[in-house]
Amino acid sequence: MTDARGRIQAAFADAAVTGWLHARDIDSGAQVDAGGDQEVCTGSVHKLCLLVALHHAAAEGRLDLAEQTECPPAGRTPGPTGLAAMLDPVRMSLRDMAYLMAAVSDNAAADALLERVGLDAVNHATARLGLTRTRAVHTFGEILTSIREDAGPGGAQALADPHVVSRLRALDPAGTNRSTPREMTGLLGAVWRDEACTPEHGAAIRRLLALQVWPHRLASGFPFDDVRVAGKTGTLPTLRNEVGVVEYPDGGRYAVAVFTRTPNTAATLPAADAAVGTAARIAVDALRSL
Template identity: 45%
Template structure:
């Protein structure tokens, strides 16, 4: 039976014209399990929390976690320099938009991947960390439904192939001409054929990081620090009042608006949040949708705080 809080969240989604999955869990409190529906009694709010969904750039949380673990283990030097050339650049923010070659450290690649969701930085970091390691990390952390199907370059190559484009310029020309049904048939929207997970598994991942259980405490602290420096604030962060610290990671594809993060209150309360919504419109910039995500997150957290 759906709770009053969950019903309110569904109403928020409906007003914004989206369907959504949400999972919010109190990272510290246990209430004996009454009414939570989760083994162990973790206090939660769940709306379609176990539905397999595309997570897009949210996979970068797992990527930088593995990078941080390798740094702490002495397997990687975070100061190692990487030359980023034109052949490395993918579309998006950060060094992806540089006109000239740039030299940055591995540590700065992690920062760019998290702060502005830099696809080029994430792709280069994935090459150094090892793409085959991430599925093993997900399994180690108890995330059996988290599927990693390559990195940003693999996604771009899939998108080009699905529309019959040879270059990103071809894609930019062809994509706007496609009917919505053709767009939604692309593999990047199919959880079975691209990187995907569930809202519940993503909040589990965040909980492990915030409790220093996803690796050495130093590695978990690195990830928390990078997530706190994300520059995009119109989704989860916009929903919470001043004084609440929100660290998060967004994910965006046409019609998909995603974010996962942790809201930390001045009284010490900590809440892992995952909100993934699908809009009928394929636009990537929808401030109304972003704000609805923040409203839903706050409604869930305040419902937990009110008991």
């Protein structure tokens, strides 16, 4: 595994990012660790925790996933996808909101679900699985508000300034939604082994993660028709993350969590995105060679 760690770090260096990775064989427990215990900002990766909390509550009968919720335009958490980008009133079920949250990382859908589930329930769902370093502190709207406040009067354009980015509270894991790569692969393993929820709800979570539309990070490392990748991205200024499970046709299944940070403040950095998939592929290949 030492060789794999070196190649993973080289892949991060080639893309000019600092990265942290943990990967595990879901069935054998074998692991690749390249900074897996680093505390990291999760960003939208934390929507996975919310998804688990939602389905745990449904499994216990505390809510009905078919429950309809009204989503007027006023007060929606902003974002470029899903409900956040819609202009008219919407009425939909909790399960369909969860689809938008997982598939296109819809911030408005996520915060509507959080209003129904609660931050405490999200933290309870991860704590009951022994994930002691995984913590939800803010709603997704609160994270975006803190970024706007810290950017100051320059607005979004100010985020091109490294000095402005360096003061963003949203990038300090001590004060925002956080976890570690190792705990995220632990959570994914629990979902895939039906330990996080009942089998029915575990299958529903896996289905939603497989519907994620973004191919440019984790999935880019596995360009094969017979390899299935299910995951959840997370993006904040200078941060590009993804956690997910890679399933091979021979039954092998591998949980991978990759978190990266770059000094480059550009919103579009294809090399940094691709490094997530490259590092994940190195780790999975190492696990498959055991």
